[in-house]
Amino acid sequence: MRMRPTLSWTPAEGLPPGTTDLKPVVDALSAGGVLVLSGAGISTESGIPDYRGEGGSLSRHTPMTYQDFTAGAQARRRYWARSHLGWRTFGRARPNAGHRAVAAFGRHGLLSGVITQNVDGLHQAAGSEDVVELHGNLGRVVCLSCGAFSPRSELARRLEEANAGFAPVAAGINPDGDADLTDEQVGDFRVVPCTVCGGILKPDVVFFGETVPPQRVEHCRRLVREAASLLVLGSSLTVMSGLRFVRQAAQDGKPVLIVNRDPTRGDRHALTRVALSLGTALTTVADRLDIPLDGQVAARARR
Numbered sequence: 001m002r003m004r005p006t007l008s009w010t011p012a013e014g015l016p017p018g019t020t021d022l023k024p025v026v027d028a029l030s031a032g033g034v035l036v037l038s039g040a041g042i043s044t045e046s047g048i049p050d051y052r053g054e055g056g057s058l059s060r061h062t063p064m065t066y067q068d069f070t071a072g073a074q075a076r077r078r079y080w081a082r083s084h085l086g087w088r089t090f091g092r093a094r095p096n097a098g099h100r101a102v103a104a105f106g107r108h109g110l111l112s113g114v115i116t117q118n119v120d121g122l123h124q125a126a127g128s129e130d131v132v133e134l135h136g137n138l139g140r141v142v143c144l145s146c147g148a149f150s151p152r153s154e155l156a157r158r159l160e161e162a163n164a165g166f167a168p169v170a171a172g173i174n175p176d177g178d179a180d181l182t183d184e185q186v187g188d189f190r191v192v193p194c195t196v197c198g199g200i201l202k203p204d205v206v207f208f209g210e211t212v213p214p215q216r217v218e219h220c221r222r223l224v225r226e227a228a229s230l231l232v233l234g235s236s237l238t239v240m241s242g243l244r245f246v247r248q249a250a251q252d253g254k255p256v257l258i259v260n261r262d263p264t265r266g267d268r269h270a271l272t273r274v275a276l277s278l279g280t281a282l283t284t285v286a287d288r289l290d291i292p293l294d295g296q297v298a299a300r301a302r303r
Helices: 023-031 040-046 066-071 073-090 097-107 122-126 152-162 214-226 240-251 278-288 294-301
Strands: 034-038 111-116 131-133 136-143 149-151 201-205 229-233 256-259 272-274
Touching: 023 034, 023 229, 023 256, 023 272, 023 278, 034 097, 034 214, 034 240, 040 097, 040 122, 040 278, 066 073, 073 152, 097 111, 097 122, 097 278, 097 294, 111 214, 131 214, 136 152, 149 152, 214 240, 229 240, 240 256, 256 278
Parallel strands: 034 111, 034 229, 111 131, 229 256, 256 272
Antiparallel strands: 136 149, 136 201
């Protein structure tokens, strides 16, 4: 029997409740050397839902696993039909105030790095540099046979041509860009092969049930070792791919600060958990540090 990946957890009793006090976050950033670890919660204000928050997609949707994707053509047809429709919305998402604040902190030399569990590319679109995409990027496609990479935009064009008129109404869009469609809506959607070798195409993301490349994990561990503190933004830390870095930082005696509306699996290791929305919290922190976001620069110059 195939084991399903860990998709949920039960909050431990006895942990302190979340706070609205942002001073520890302001103090950590003022000291510099902060490593950011972001999750789906930072992108909700860009129109991309998270997995586990209020109304999160896991309440109605089980993400595709690597095992299911590689097991059969029907699973891949269902995935690509749903992902192709979702990409029309997902690909139009733009950075929000939270992404812009992280980029501003980086420009002002307060960060030692950014690790994101997200596959949306919004940190880079906001101006953050040297972002480690722990789970890959939905904007790239890889062939499982020859390893060739190609842009998602190119695949979207080919799928449009192969499936003229495909425009079902989805029940929702998920953090992995997957739209909620029934099997009837998927119908006989046509999947296209790799243009180099004819092999199976997969988005360049780490599916549930798939492992993060070891060299990427080690790079992140080195970033944790070199950081002065770890700031978690919008992640429930349910899966080990992110939680392990929180545990590492705590074991090294480095402050862990979490900004997430709901309890997380890493709360026991944290100095504080700020229970505010990311846009509100990070905009407030930037203001206290007198760091303008991109959209605020011109307005301040006119004052």
